[in-house]
Amino acid sequence: MRNIISYRKSLLFALLTLLPFAQASAANEATGYAVLGGTLLFAVLFVVMVLHMGYVLFKGKSYKQEFTADYFREKRRLKIETLTAAKEKAEQDAQDPKNAGKEQPVIVIPETDPTDEEVEQCYALLEEAFDCWTVISGAGEEELRTPTKMKQIRKSKKALDKVIDLCPYEETVINRLNELCHIINVSEERSFNGSKMLIWISVIVGVVGAFLSKSWEFPTFLASGLVLYWVASRTPQFLIEKRAERGGGNIFSGLIGGAFAAVATAKTYKTVTKWSDGTTTTDYDNSETWISIVIAVVICVVLACLLYFWAMLNYLRNYVFYF
Structure with a gap:
């Protein structure tokens, strides 16, 4: 009986002696996992950073050409052809019994020439793109604006992209569009x-x-x-x-x-x-x-x-x- 008690005491002493080492080993293992996780996270962020910078630099200018009336005429013609084909396909799908009860998309085909409403919309969008920039001229001088924040550039690009999508023919609109696009390109140019x-x-x-x-x-x-x-x-x-x-x-x-x-x-x-x-x-x-x-x-x-x-x-x- 005494031998059994002595054996139990020895076993308990051994367990108590090894417990700190086991805890230290577990702590070291947890630290190792934390370091590994941090390293992997840093590596992922590093790769994302490199890819993002590469994409921005490779993309280059936002507007890579100077727009002309001929360009917009061709663009409008292709747009009309594409939308006409899409509308015909949608009408055929609507006649298919399998599509009964399904809501069909509404496709609006633009006119061959820009309407007065579209021209007015172009002028309004150009003013919107310009007005969101920061005024840099002094009091009493001709109003001059330039983008000083990225959110201004992004807002302007949305408005200018809408103008491009409307395909205007008027030289006044096209010249103003090219002018604002040039300012955007210069503002985004990196050095x-x-x-x-x-x-x-x-x-x-x-x-x-x-x-x-x-x-x-x-x-x-x-x-x-x-x-x-x-x-x-x-x-x-x-x-x-x-x-x-x-x-x-x-x-x-x-x-x-x-x-x-x-x-x-x-x-x-x-x-x-x-x-x-x-x-x-x-x-x-x-x-x-x-x-x-x-x-x-x-x-x-x-x-x-x-x-x-x-x-x-x-x-x-x-x-x-x-x-």
Whole structure:
């Protein structure tokens, strides 16, 4: 009996001893799953970001041609033919007993030439597209407007697309349409608006890192980050102008420039000591310069290593929220 009790105590002691290790193992396993899940989520977001930027850049201009009366005549003719064929098919389907009781679509075939109502609608849509933009002219001057927000551009494009779908023939309408479409294209045109200094610093850090590590892993990491940063920093023109009006400078150029300015302005202290025998010794203290150099190098390396973060930040600013 005593042996049984002793065995149970030993077993209980062993279980209590192993319990913390089991809990630690479970915690480590949960942490591992969390890290894996976070990594997969980041990878998915990264792929979505790259695909979205590629789509936006590949799509190019919203309006890739200049509209003419001949273009709209041909477009209206094809539209009438398509709708006529669709209406005939709908009428045939309506006569089919299988479709008895089903609601058939109502297809309206436009006139060969635009009606007065359609022309008036075109004028109203053009005014709607223009009026939603921001006024940039001064008081008492001719009213000038330009899009300064992406929601304004999207609203204008909806109105302009409706005008295009109406296929107007009047030269006044077509000229105004082309003018507004050109402004939209110019406003959406993208160019690099990131920090060129950050790119050069990253290249230097990558080259030095490759030389010191004798490996291409770190330079490859920086190179891919540079490409991503360059693409993410391609900013639409309306946003570049908006930021210029706000007076916002580039924070990276300011940080890097400030760091090297501190190196350039660092002081060297000269100490001259005269001894009793008439001799003198001179000591130079360059500690301030070396400290400034170390700080500048650390700032440059940190900024270069965070290229993916800066790229994601610029992606959100230039492709999603437009601020």
